Amino acid sequence: xxxxxxxxxxxxxxxxxxxxxxxxxxxxxxxxxxxxxxxxxxxxxxxxxxxxxxxxxxxxxxxxxxxxxxxxxxxxxxxxxxxxxxxxxxxxxxxxxxxxxxxxxxxxxxxxxxxxxxxxxxxxxxxxxxxxxxxxxxxxxxxxxxxxxxxxxxxxxxxxxxxxxxxxxx
Amino acid sequence: xxxxxxxxxxxxxxxxxxxxxxxxxxxxxxxxxxxxxxxxxxxxxxxxxxxxxxxxxxxxxxxxxxxxxxxxxxxxxxxxxxxxxxxxxxxxxxxxxxxxxxxxxxxxxxxxxxxxxxxxxxxxxxxxxxxxxxxxxxxxxxxxxxxxxxxxxxxxxxxxxxxxxxxxxxxxxxxxxxxxxxxxxxxxxxxxxxxxxxxxxxxxxxxxxxxxxxxxxxxxxxxxxxxxxxxxxxxxxxxxxxxxxxxxxxxxxxxxxxxxxx
Numbered sequence: 001x002x003x004x005x006x007x008x009x010x011x012x013x014x015x016x017x018x019x020x021x022x023x024x025x026x027x028x029x030x031x032x033x034x035x036x037x038x039x040x041x042x043x044x045x046x047x048x049x050x051x052x053x054x055x056x057x058x059x060x061x062x063x064x065x066x067x068x069x070x071x072x073x074x075x076x077x078x079x080x081x082x083x084x085x086x087x088x089x090x091x092x093x094x095x096x097x098x099x100x101x102x103x104x105x106x107x108x109x110x111x112x113x114x115x116x117x118x119x120x121x122x123x124x125x126x127x128x129x130x131x132x133x134x135x136x137x138x139x140x141x142x143x144x145x146x147x148x149x150x151x152x153x154x155x156x157x158x159x160x161x162x163x164x165x166x167x168x169x170x
Numbered sequence: 171x172x173x174x175x176x177x178x179x180x181x182x183x184x185x186x187x188x189x190x191x192x193x194x195x196x197x198x199x200x201x202x203x204x205x206x207x208x209x210x211x212x213x214x215x216x217x218x219x220x221x222x223x224x225x226x227x228x229x230x231x232x233x234x235x236x237x238x239x240x241x242x243x244x245x246x247x248x249x250x251x252x253x254x255x256x257x258x259x260x261x262x263x264x265x266x267x268x269x270x271x272x273x274x275x276x277x278x279x280x281x282x283x284x285x286x287x288x289x290x291x292x293x294x295x296x297x298x299x300x301x302x303x304x305x306x307x308x309x310x311x312x313x314x315x316x317x318x319x320x321x322x323x324x325x326x327x328x329x330x331x332x333x334x335x336x337x338x339x340x341x342x343x344x345x346x347x348x349x350x351x352x353x354x355x356x357x358x359x360x361x362x363x364x365x366x367x368x369x370x371x372x373x374x375x376x377x378x379x380x381x382x383x384x385x386x387x388x389x390x391x392x393x394x395x396x397x398x399x400x401x402x403x404x405x406x407x408x409x410x411x412x413x414x415x416x417x418x419x420x421x422x423x424x425x426x427x428x429x430x431x432x
Contacts, residue, residue, distance in 0.1 A: 060233055060310060088239075093308045095312075146218075147221065
């Protein structure tokens with residue numbers, strides 16, 4: 001996805017323009033990735049200037065969801081939409097497999113080990129080796145299956161001795 | 171939501187009432203347990219456990235929200251209103267989750283038992299013929315994998331750790347066991363929900379939950395108390411513990427009712 005070609009605010013209101021605009025809305029807890037890259041935006045429909053955006057929560061108790069919902073509505077209004085409705089859609093339940101490759105790369109560069117695609121096999125994914133985002137070593141150790149946010153867990157690298165976070169496979 | 175789906179989601183009055191009652195019981199279990207877990211925030215024996223239990227608490231409260239939102243779609247109720255402005259007599263949580271947090275062994279054993287129950291419940295709710303319930307269950311089930319793993323590991327640490335940790339776990343087992351059966355006690359509408367394929371009869375969860383729990387205990391050389399007398403009464407009966415919990419949990423919302431954001 002080319003995120004550099006941004007629709008000007010006076011452009012015709014199209015679903016494509018909304019998708020591009022929503023790439024500006026970042027997860028407040030991980031400011032390098034957008035809600036589009038995370039796979040949270042499920043659908044955009046426009047009927048006579050009325051924009052409906054369906055988004056799905058990552059974790060059910062995620063406190064950022066409320067803020068994201070408002071940020072999405074605000075960004076779409078800034079495109080000139082007369083009415084905006086942001087709906088919560090639960091199904092299919094969000095998975096880290098919904099993330100784009102760009103999101104994984106950005107997480108890695110931000111210092112968070114990205115979740116590897118698991119195709120629904122969650123338990124093997126939880127036990128698979130995790131590469132240290134700093135030195136690349138696979139000699140890492142799970143310290144805590146829970147971290148600073150619901151979506152993360154804490155690892156230590158035995159090679160470079162750094163402690164780092166991993167985005168949980170879900 | 172598509173038109174066909176909305177049709178699938180329509181229930182007759184009897185089923186709707188039964189489902190509202192079941193969702194309330196499920197939400198209250200999660201909300202009250204989540205609050206009890208949150209009482210350890212800043213007080214857990216290890217920093218990492220403090221973080222872990224705060225996360226689990228947040229997940230459980232998130233699950234409560236899933237069930238209250240499903241209830242809201244049926245009767246238009248407001249989840250915040252139900253959580254923060256209901257009186258103690260209107261709560262339908264099992265006694266198990268309202269018991270004071272106790273020591274670490276008590277907290278972890280309770281969490282493990284509830285996780286075992288919730289895992290079995292969610293695996294059946296995923297097949298519900300009522301789509302909003304199946305969808306919410308699929309969502310919560312993924313997170314529950316982390317909970318059961320975590321509390322199961324603590325069960326091992328406590329049982330195989332030191333004499334003190336094992337004796338604390340054994341006392342917790344004695345104390346908690348009588349409260350366990352209430353988790354799968356059916357509500358009056360549950361039989362109708364089962365017939366309609368909407369939710370399992372909770373009584374059918376006893377066998378799989380007990381099989382799972384007994385196997386875990388046996389692997390650690392522990393046995394369920396043989397002489398435990400189940401706590402009598404239904405989900406409408408609560409102890410003083412819930413009263414003081416609600417005073418604490420509801421105080422902020424009640425201090426400034428109607429406020430939009432805190």
